[in-house]
Amino acid sequence: MASEEQTLTVTDITRQIKSSLEQRFTRVWVQGEISNFKRHTSGHLYFTLKDEGAQLSAAMWRSRAAGLLFQPADGMKVIARGGITVYPPRGSYQIDVDQLTPLGIGELQIAFERLKKKLAGEGLFDESRKRPLPKYPGVVGIITSETGAALQDVRTVLSRRFPGVELILLPVRVQGAGASDEIAQAIRDMNRYGKVDVMIVGRGGGSLEDLWAFNEEIVARAIFASEIPIVSAVGHEIDFTIADFVADLRAPTPSAAAEMVVPDRFEILEVIRNYEYTIRQAVTQRILAHRERVESLIGSYAFNRPKDMVREFVQKLDELQRSMATTVSHRMERRAQDVESLRKRLLGVSPQGVLKRGYAIVRKDGVPVTRSQQLARNDEASVEFQDGKVMTKVQ
Amino acid sequence: MMASKKLQRGSLEGSLKRLEEIVDSLEEGKVSLDEAVQLYEEGILLSKDCAEKLKATELKIRKLAKSVGGDFEIAETDEE
Numbered sequence: 001m002a003s004e005e006q007t008l009t010v011t012d013i014t015r016q017i018k019s020s021l022e023q024r025f026t027r028v029w030v031q032g033e034i035s036n037f038k039r040h041t042s043g044h045l046y047f048t049l050k051d052e053g054a055q056l057s058a059a060m061w062r063s064r065a066a067g068l069l070f071q072p073a074d075g076m077k078v079i080a081r082g083g084i085t086v087y088p089p090r091g092s093y094q095i096d097v098d099q100l101t102p103l104g105i106g107e108l109q110i111a112f113e114r115l116k117k118k119l120a121g122e123g124l125f126d127e128s129r130k131r132p133l134p135k136y137p138g139v140v141g142i143i144t145s146e147t148g149a150a151l152q153d154v155r156t157v158l159s160r161r162f163p164g165v166e167l168i169l170l171p172v173r174v175q176g177a178g179a180s181d182e183i184a185q186a187i188r189d190m191n192r193y194g195k196v197d198v199m200i201v202g203r204g205g206g207s208l209e210d211l212w213a214f215n216e217e218i219v220a221r222a223i224f225a226s227e228i229p230i231v232s233a234v235g236h237e238i239d240f241t242i243a244d245f246v247a248d249l250r251a252p253t254p255s256a257a258a259e260m261v262v263p264d265r266f267e268i269l270e271v272i273r274n275y276e277y278t279i280r281q282a283v284t285q286r287i288l289a290h291r292e293r294v295e296s297l298i299g300s301y302a303f304n305r306p307k308d309m310v311r312e313f314v315q316k317l318d319e320l321q322r323s324m325a326t327t328v329s330h331r332m333e334r335r336a337q338d339v340e341s342l343r344k345r346l347l348g349v350s351p352q353g354v355l356k357r358g359y360a361i362v363r364k365d366g367v368p369v370t371r372s373q374q375l376a377r378n379d380e381a382s383v384e385f386q387d388g389k390v391m392t393k394v395q
Numbered sequence: 396m397m398a399s400k401k402l403q404r405g406s407l408e409g410s411l412k413r414l415e416e417i418v419d420s421l422e423e424g425k426v427s428l429d430e431a432v433q434l435y436e437e438g439i440l441l442s443k444d445c446a447e448k449l450k451a452t453e454l455k456i457r458k459l460a461k462s463v464g465g466d467f468e469i470a471e472t473d474e475e
Contacts, residue, residue: 135408166457168457271411278422279435279439282421282431283435286428
């Protein structure tokens with residue numbers, strides 16, 4: 001816009017410088033040493049950041065300075081995060097610091113302890129808020145560096161234990177300026193994305209400075225706010241970070257985190273085999289129990305009563321038949337005797353018997369003649385003897 | 396019947412959960428013999444299904460990236 005012919009007022013050029021600088025450097029991380037440190041009575045902090053070649057004025061407003069976990073002092077190495085602002089009345093620029101991180105081990109330790117105490121006091125580490133991990137996650141999220149060893153380690157373990165899961169990576173820088181912001185944002189993004197059952201947040205081991213992002217309040221708060229259970233996996237065994245305290249579960253290494261989030265599929269197969277055995281047994285038992293019941297019912301006294309009764313009837317019937325038969329045959333015998341004696345008696349009175357005793361039967365025209373008057377002279381009659389007949393003529 | 400309708404072919408977790416339910420109710424022994432036999436059949440199917448799921452050998456890795464509109468995009472990872 002400004003052409004060579006155009007003359008600008010100081011205000012104009014300053015306004016242009018201001019807008020240009022402030023738009024270009026809205027958020028920068030600047031490393032340097034603190035000098036001329038002053039705490040104003042208003043609570044604002046003013047100091048200079050410097051290195052061998054240059055210096056930069058810095059201001060930190062009271063509200064932000066109140067969150068500082070260490071005491072800044074001259075000579076201290078720090079990383080300041082903020083935006084460049086221009087102050088037109090003085091024609092000067094400065095960095096408006098919103099976050100100040102110490103670089104010296106001693107200061108880091110102090111800051112760590114203070115933040116730990118503060119967050120613990122707020123309940124961020126409470127055991128009661130820690131959520132259980134899903135038993136069988138389908139999707140595992142991982143927030144770490146795309147090129148780091150942590151991702152490789154997690155992949156290796158998941159491939160071995162439970163390759164059926166899906167791993168969703170949200171790549172972030174895990175150290176250096178802005179790492180903590182990226183990690184915190186990634187945790188929020190993963191939650192917004194939502195289709196993740198559990199997530200691992202971490203990196204491989206390193207120095208206290210390397211791990212520092214995981215000690216930042218912003219990361220701790222993002223973990224605390226996460227709806228998705230988080231396993232922290234920072235460093236090697238001995239390094240505890242603030243993130244470890246807030247996370248639902250702390251793993252000493254990324255590999256260990258992977259082991260915690262998925263079960264071993266061979267163990268599950270074993271469980272399934274046990275289930276199969278159990279239900280097979282249960283059903284077999286049921287069937288056996290029913291069979292036993294049926295059998296015991298069949299053998300029971302009550303169930304056998306009808307059968308017994310039938311058997312008794314059959315027996316009774318047999319007896320009746322037998323006694324009937326006996327009675328009948330007795331009677332028959334008696335009748336036979338009767339018949340015999342009658343026959344004998346009959347024989348006694350039969351004409352044959354009389355003939356044997358010397359009598360004879362006279363018949364006229366086949367009709368027995370029992371009186372003399374029945375015969376007249378010259379009548380023909382037959383006379384029967386015991387051994388035969390003769391014909392006679394009455395004289 | 397009530398049993399087979401609940402059969403989930405979805406997640407492993409769902410299948411295992413249902414399988415656990417079946418084991419529990421069979422162990423409790425409150426179901427009728429008919430139901431028990433049905434639960435058994437469902438359970439055997441589920442266990443086969445679960446075992447099948449566990450046979451996957453390739454770990455799927457994808458990358459979550461924010462698209463221009465602020466929504467998410469799932470991309471395959473470059474290296475593989």
